[in-house]
Amino acid sequence: MKKQKKDKKAELSAVKKKKLSVYLFFLAVIPMILYFRVVNFSFTEFDDHAIISSIYNITGGSSNIKEAFTHDAFMSDRGDLFYRPVQTVSFMIDSQIGGQKPGIYHFTNLLLHILTVIALFFFLKKTGIKEEISFLLSLFFSIHPLLTNAIAWIPARGDILAGLFSLVSFIAFLEYFETKKYVYLWLHSFAFLLALFSKETSVLVPVLILIYYYFVQKKVILIKELTPFLSLWVCSYAIFYFLRQNVVRVGFDPNTFGLIPLIDNLQAIPIIFGKLFIPLNLTTLPFYNNTALIIGVILIAAVIILIYKYASGEKRTILWGAVWFIIFSIPPMLFRAHVIGIGFEYFEYRSYLPVIGILIIAGIIAKELPKRISFNTILKAAIPVILVYGYIAFNHSNDFENPMAFFSSAIESNPVNAFAISERGSEYLRNNNVGLALADYDYSMKLAPEFSTPYYNEGALYNYLNDHTKAEHYFALSLKYDTLHPEAKNPAESSYFALSTEELNLKKYNDAIVTLEKGVMKYPANSGLHDNLAKAYYFRGIALKDMNNLNEAKNDLQKAESLGFTKAREILGSMNGN
Numbered sequence: 001m002k003k004q005k006k007d008k009k010a011e012l013s014a015v016k017k018k019k020l021s022v023y024l025f026f027l028a029v030i031p032m033i034l035y036f037r038v039v040n041f042s043f044t045e046f047d048d049h050a051i052i053s054s055i056y057n058i059t060g061g062s063s064n065i066k067e068a069f070t071h072d073a074f075m076s077d078r079g080d081l082f083y084r085p086v087q088t089v090s091f092m093i094d095s096q097i098g099g100q101k102p103g104i105y106h107f108t109n110l111l112l113h114i115l116t117v118i119a120l121f122f123f124l125k126k127t128g129i130k131e132e133i134s135f136l137l138s139l140f141f142s143i144h145p146l147l148t149n150a151i152a153w154i155p156a157r158g159d160i161l162a163g164l165f166s167l168v169s170f171i172a173f174l175e176y177f178e179t180k181k182y183v184y185l186w187l188h189s190f191a192f193l194l195a196l197f198s199k200e201t202s203v204l205v206p207v208l209i210l211i212y213y214y215f216v217q218k219k220v221i222l223i224k225e226l227t228p229f230l231s232l233w234v235c236s237y238a239i240f241y242f243l244r245q246n247v248v249r250v251g252f253d254p255n256t257f258g259l260i261p262l263i264d265n266l267q268a269i270p271i272i273f274g275k276l277f278i279p280l281n282l283t284t285l286p287f288y289n290n291t292a293l294i295i296g297v298i299l300i301a302a303v304i305i306l307i308y309k310y311a312s313g314e315k316r317t318i319l320w321g322a323v324w325f326i327i328f329s330i331p332p333m334l335f336r337a338h339v340i341g342i343g344f345e346y347f348e349y350r351s352y353l354p355v356i357g358i359l360i361i362a363g364i365i366a367k368e369l370p371k372r373i374s375f376n377t378i379l380k381a382a383i384p385v386i387l388v389y390g391y392i393a394f395n396h397s398n399d400f401e402n403p404m405a406f407f408s409s410a411i412e413s414n415p416v417n418a419f420a421i422s423e424r425g426s427e428y429l430r431n432n433n434v435g436l437a438l439a440d441y442d443y444s445m446k447l448a449p450e451f452s453t454p455y456y457n458e459g460a461l462y463n464y465l466n467d468h469t470k471a472e473h474y475f476a477l478s479l480k481y482d483t484l485h486p487e488a489k490n491p492a493e494s495s496y497f498a499l500s501t502e503e504l505n506l507k508k509y510n511d512a513i514v515t516l517e518k519g520v521m522k523y524p525a526n527s528g529l530h531d532n533l534a535k536a537y538y539f540r541g542i543a544l545k546d547m548n549n550l551n552e553a554k555n556d557l558q559k560a561e562s563l564g565f566t567k568a569r570e571i572l573g574s575m576n577g578n
Contacts, residue, residue: 023135027117031142031151034390035110038152038397039103044284045403046423047155048105050074052091056100065089069243073158081257081335083244086197087158105154112160113151117142119167120356126174127212128317129363132375136382137359143386145279145393146272149349152400153284156349158199163353165195166205173209173229189232196240201331201353203240206233208324216316257335265333268346269326270296275348276358279389282396285344285410285420306365314364321364324357342448343419344410403427418448426457429464437461452481452495459498472502479515493523500532509540 043049055075068088072080075088090108098104117138124134141147150156172188175181195202206229254260267288274296275282281292307318332350337343366378399409404427410420425440438461444454459474475498482492496519503512516533523529541548 020131023121023131024118027121027135027138027142028114030139030390031114031117032110034143034394035113035148035151035397038106038110038400041102041106041152041400042402043102044153044400044406045427046284046406048102048153051088051155052095052105053100056095065092068092070247072247081248082200083247084158084197084199085243086161086194087199090157090161102154106152109151109154109157109160112157112164113147114142116160116164116167119164119171120359123167123171123356124359124363126171127216127360127363128314128367129360130367130375133363133366133378136379137363139386140382140389141355141359143390143393144276144355145282145389145396146275146348146351146355148282148393148396149284149347149400150352152397153349156347156352159349159352161198162195162202163356165191165198166202166353167356169195169205170209173213177213177225185228185232188229189236192233193236193239196236201328203237204327204331208320208327211323212320216320218316255336256338261336262330262333264336265346267293268333269329270300271346272296272329272348272351272354273325273358274299276351276355279392281413282348282392282399283409283413284399284406285414285417286348287345287414287417303361307361314368317364318361321357321360324360325354326357328354328357339419339451342451343417416447418444418451419453421447422451422454422457425454426460429457429461434461434465450481450484452478455481456495456498459502463498463502468502468505472499472506472508475499475502493519493526493529496523497526497528497532500529500536504532504535504539507539509536509543512536513540 043053051074067075068085071088073082073084073087074080091105094104094108120141121134121138124137125131129137150159169188169191172184172191176184176188192202192205195205271288271292274292277299278295281289307315329351332347369378399405404424407420407424407427410417411424414420421440422444425437425444428434428437428440438458441454441458441461444451445458448454455474456478459471459478462468462471462474475495479492479495479499482495496515500512500515500519503509503515513533513536516529516536519529520526520533
């Protein structure tokens with residue numbers, strides 16, 4: 001009898017392991033099949049160029065890992081708001097494997113997404129959701145079109161990393177209090193630290209953990225038992241704060257960061273909620289839409305009714321799922337970029353972590369449905385939805401194939417997107433289609449007359465055509481609007497350099513010196529500005545036969561060379577040693 005029971009138990013265990021293997025196989029293979037073609041996609045030239053390809057000399061070596069922790073996410077010295085060293089380190093690792101080719105960066109995003117999907121499956125099981133429902137919800141997450149942005153757009157990696165490490169840290173926390181094994185304590189600590197350095201919103205993970213354990217599970221944790229976690233969290237926060245404060249130096253006014261932007265961005269919550277259920281009008285650079293807002297509000301009301309009707313037993317977990325969704329939605333809404341309203345108003349990839357809260361709610365509702373509804377019935381209803389969502393996700397991924405597809409998608413969803421139109425113009429110019437580039441730049445200026453980028457781009461176009469008079473005109477307008485709107489945080493370094501270059505081409509040496517002296521006053525470490533200033537003084541000195549100008553030229557040449565920029569030496573070579 002005992003042998004029969006043991007054999008039956010072993011048989012059940014084998015069946016359970018086999019079923020788990022099948023679940024994990026599908027969770028890995030289905031998103032891999034759906035998204036594998038993204039490895040053939042190129043960079044979009046929107047942020048990925050800034051954080052990867054344009055700084056390859058820094059990110060391209062493992063010996064530079066420390067640089068990731070001493071620079072902002074764009075590896076600049078400006079000290080921008082975003083500090084994500086783990087994301088940067090992951091790009092460094094990619095560069096060691098695949099160099100500057102975009103395929104390896106895309107593949108890593110996909111691989112990290114699959115690992116997050118698997119972590120989500122175990123996380124949902126840990127929170128009391130049935131295994132088969134956890135599988136189904138994780139499968140939805142793996143192919144959902146709303147999350148295509150996070151997978152197919154390389155710069156969204158910070159959200160995937162934060163999602164993966166946040167889930168692992170949560171699972172490890174729960175495992176520790178079930179097993180009392182210290183390995184889970186250290187795994188939780190390490191995963192939380194990685195999440196924190198992947199994206200700033202991860203600071204909220206301990207808050208959600210404590211709410212879950214005290215409020216949902218109603219567990220009583222002795223202070224003695226919780227002390228190690230509190231100590232580790234405090235240490236993690238302190239390390240993060242110390243390193244970040246030495247990097248982030250940019251200040252923001254209340255209209256750019258804080259309560260005012262949060263209020264303006266609150267409509268993103270129902271819109272994202274609505275797109276989770278009805279994934280339509282997905283785009284690379286979305287704007288707020290009244291129709292999407294109304295649909296989202298209606299769906300939120302419908303879900304509340306469904307919860308009230310069916311989820312009587314586990315309302316605490318449902319409420320916790322709602323808190324998860326809201327608490328991870330809010331941090332990105334505290335910030336409004338300078339192109340808000342002319343380029344985008346929110347990003348779909350930012351829903352990667354918040355969506356998990358809705359999946360928790362869905363899992364509890366499925367658990368509370370009348371017993372007559374079996375998993376097979378739920379599965380039959382879910383398969384057509386999965387197929388439709390997969391088809392939408394497959395098509396939406398095309399929008400990230402290359403820069404032209406990226407910006408064309410944004411324009412298709414909003415034909416008055418001045419930023420996307422200007423960037424599409426630059427793609428036309430790269431393909432030597434000057435007429436279409438010029439048309440896009442002019443239309444972008446018409447839509448947003450004080451947006452500096454299209455003026456700069458049109459200046460570059462006329463420089464390409466060797467029309468230095470027109471190039472000077474548009475670079476001057478670009479600089480005007482860069483400096484007129486400091487809240488945009490647009491660095492005017494490139495505008496000073498480009499304008500002074502055209503002034504040099506036109507032999508307007510006095511104008512060039514005025515432009516460059518203003519530039520080096522604001523950007524003293526810009527070698528290109530010192531280099532151009534050396535040229536301007538040199539040519540003016542030659543024209544006036546004035547040694548003072550020639551001496552100024554020599555000084556600025558030395559500054560440029562000390563900063564690593566030596567193009568002026570080709571012209572001023574005879575001054576070496578004089």
